[in-house]
Amino acid sequence: MFRTFDEIEHHILSSGVKKRIALTGAHDSYSLEAVVHAKRRGLVTAALLGRVDEIASLLRSMDEPQDGYELIGCETEEENARRAVAMVHEGKADMPMKGLLQTSAYMHAVLDKNMGLLPQGGLLSQSTLVEWTKEGRMFQITDCAINIAPDVQQKKKIVENAVRFAHRLGCECPKVAVVSAVEVVNPKIPSTVEAVALKQACRNGELPGCIVGGPLGLDNAVSLQAARHKGVTDPAAGSADILVMPELCAGNIFTKSITFFAGLRSAGVLLGTITPVIATSRTDTPENKYHGILMSLLNAL
Template sequence: MFTDFHCALTWLKDKHIIKKAAVAAAHDIDVLTSVVSARREGILDAVLIGDAGKIRSYLEQLGEKTDQWEIVDEQNEVQAARHTAVLVAEKKVDMPMKGLLQTSTFLKALLDKSLGLIAENGLISQITVFHYPQASRLMLVTDCAINVAPDYSKKLKIMQNAVSLCHKLGIDKPKVAVIAPLELVNPDIQATSDAAMLTLANMRGQIKNCIVDGPLGFDNAVSLAAARHKGIESKVAGYADILLMPDLGAGNILDKSLRYFAGYQTAGVVAGGKVPIIATSRSDSAENKLNSIVLSVLQSL
């Protein structure tokens, strides 16, 4: 089991695993810093699509020789996203990476049905992975950026995407906490009903390869002391690997709180497609973008 991002990076290097990404709107210093770092670590090669002048300028600032990089001059972000998606569909690269452009523009290109990058009945979802230093382990929060108000069926697919990523991280039977405002089922709060149904489906063997419990409040999902104080007996409470959020608003706020309040290292990936999708926030640090590359390379295996 990988306990942090550096551990995962070291494993990839030891296995001599290298993948190739197409970066849409690559003219951003933090994006290029992460891509250059990944290339120097020997885990990634890349096609850089965007404002060629800015890309070359930033590469030079980073001490790179620009003639050693594949650069495509495309200053229109819609066309840059389209070019990226086509390269992935034609299997000329292994995965797409979002640069300095809107997430909606980036994903719209990838979701074009004619390219076949998403399974017919599939659902893509965003997963934020963070290093939880107090427990020396990685944890997942989902969905923080794509599915706005998922119903039961979508939450099931979002959960399955996160469970699959956990397996890549070496967590054989991840514990899933289905988060809600309170621990009791309240018909007026749909998140509690969804959580109870997911838990029951898991108990009956309809959801496999994980342990699910909910509804759980955020406090007792992550704190064993809080769970015990409330008299909650659970294999998940205090030990959660995955925090399945009730909606995008809650997930997005928690995602940003982990970075800006707690200062945790994070990675943002998109799961559920036929290939990993590196889709970090434009405000993410170069370090967090590198973490996202590491996990996406791992996810592709």
């Protein structure tokens, strides 16, 4: 299993993969810097959609030749998103990437019933892959950006998406911790009840290729010492590979806190689509956006 983003980058570089990105709202220095870096590494080519004059100016400021890119003028956020998704359907790009535009406009194009990128019956979900340097390993947090208050059936699909991605990362049987505030079932705390249902679904063979545990507090989901101290013997306790959040707010706050307070390297990835879709946060650093590109390239292998 990969332990760092550097290991993932080495693997992708060794594979010889090269894909074409359609960067929406490319008049964004952070997103454009990430794409330029990926291009210089020989991993991508790119079409840059948005305000052409601003994009050209940014390329000049990065000492990057403009003739290495296709610049496409798009005025509105909706036009940016629709055009990028259309380019994937037309075979003119392999994956869209979100630049400087609202998530809602981007998601509207990705989820369009006729021209979107979600298979029938599928569920789009988001996962944040975190590099935990202290422990020398990586783990996922899901869902931090898409599903606001998923029910049990939706959480099953969120787990399925995250497990498939964990397999891509080389984790053959990931430990899935359904996180809550407590380790015992409390009918007043829905996430504890959902944890039991998800564990049972795993036992019934509905969630293959993983071990599901919970409810688990965050501490005993990631710390063996904390789990032992509390007497928690859940099979997913102490070293979870996937943390399933109670709802979006918890996931969003948690993933941003480990970035801004702890400074851990991370990358957001969208899961469940028919082709890789890059959708990093507007406040992500160029490095984290580059990691997002790497995650989508890994999914494309």
